[in-house]
Amino acid sequence: MRASRLVHLLLLLQNRGRMTARELADELEVSVRTVYRDVEALGAAGIPLYGAAGHAGGYRLVGGYRTRLTGLTADEAQAAFLAALPGAAAELGLGQALMTARLKLYAALPAELREHAERIRERFLLDAPGWYGDPDRTPHLAAVADAVWARRAVVLRYRRWRAPEEIERRVEPYGLVLKAGRWYLVASGESGLRTYRVDQIIELVLLDEEFAARDGFDLAAHWNGYLTGFRARLHTGEALVRVTPEGARHLGVTPEGDGWTEARVPIESVDRAHGEFLRLGADVEVLEPAELRSRIAETVRALASRYGGTGRHG
The missing domain is CATH 1.10.10.10 (Winged helix-like DNA-binding domain superfamily/Winged helix DNA-binding domain)
Incomplete structure (x- = not known):
């Protein structure tokens, strides 16, 4: 120390x-x-x-004393300072190590590259968590990280949304991913590679069993494949809509001029799409499916009735 x-x-x-x-x-x-x-x-x-x-x-x-590293370009120096995630490092117990590493890197840079790095620090900040909701409590994150680093198997007691709500599994932790302020564990078990939210781990027991990751496993490639599959499972249907340019912007649709644009957009379910389209107000009209159009029409009529009077009555 x-x-x-x-x-x-x-x-x-x-x-x-x-x-x-x-x-x-x-x-x-x-x-x-x-x-x-x-x-x-x-x-x-x-x-x-x-x-x-x-x-x-x-x-x-005194005496011009310096410690030095060489070989970094301006782009590499900027990328190194931009890539630092102090919040994530602190959660993993590496906050002090990151600070020291950045000081070492900063000290090793020639004056012109140090200026580039300082500009990055002054002008860019990454704040990964979303606006709404409290940060997830992850009391087992450090233990999970230790298991990932040491390639040690663990037994998880885990909370999930479907029955049975609590499960216990022996898994081999392959890697950790920080996505939108939330930590995920990629681990191998009896049913293959699975992804677990670290904040849903109720209990973790580190086993005295080392393991070797599958040949050719690449965490980034696996995660990208997982996201692709997740989105495919998420959007199981589609809706035919008419949108204004503003509505098109919100839905990721390419507008046709300054008027209304007709397009098909993926939806997860009628219930979920009902709420999402209502948030766009008059910037969207749902044409299909009929069930979704009917549900939105019923909600609009109820709102018109509720707000059509002169105010709250005693």
């Missing part, structure tokens, strides 16, 4: 120049006394550190 902190301290001074003991202590989340000891340790190891007291004092590296 201390070795990691010493590297962190060194990189902070390399990236920021002069820093006071208090600033270093706040950044490293340690006491000022600990900073003093760490600075002494770095000096004893031959790191050229200079310390000065007073208002303009603090610690800084």
Whole structure:
């Protein structure tokens, strides 16, 4: 732990120049006394550190000392900083490691590439979770991640939407996916590869059994195939609609000029489509299927009746 902190301290001074003991202590989340000891340790190891007291004092590296990596292009440096997911790393217990890694990368970059990386940090932010609903509680996420990393089998007690609502399975965790702020586990079991929501894991027992992933398994390719199949299962029907340009934009339909456009769109079910099309208001007219058109017409008549009066009556 201390070795990691010493590297962190060194990189902070390399990236920021002069820093006071208090600033270093706040950044490293340690006491000022600990900073003093760490600075002494770095000096004893031959790191050229200079310390000065007073208002303009603090610690800084002297003699042009730098740690370096080479070979990164501007695009690679930008991509590395843009790809960082601090929230996800923290959930996996890797927040401090990510911070140190980014400092190492930043310290290794030449001045011109460091400027590119700084622009990325200042101008782009990824906030993966959706707007509505509280973040999922994932108390077993760290344990799942450990099992994935160590290739250790686990026994899951899992909550699902259909009966039986609670199941227990022995699975081999292949990988974790973060999708729209929600963690999913891809694991192999008796019924093949399955996907589990980590927040629905009730209990997890790590087994003393190592496993080897299937030959040729690729997590990204598997997940893309899973999403394709999910969408195919999700949209089992279609509706014939007329939409305004605004309605076309919402439904992903290519409008025909500035007027109404007739198009067929996939739907999951009549019940689900009923609510989705009502949200578009007057920008959509459902022509088929007849059941869906009738359901929407009934709802519109009920709304007209409810709102057609002068207000609430006593």
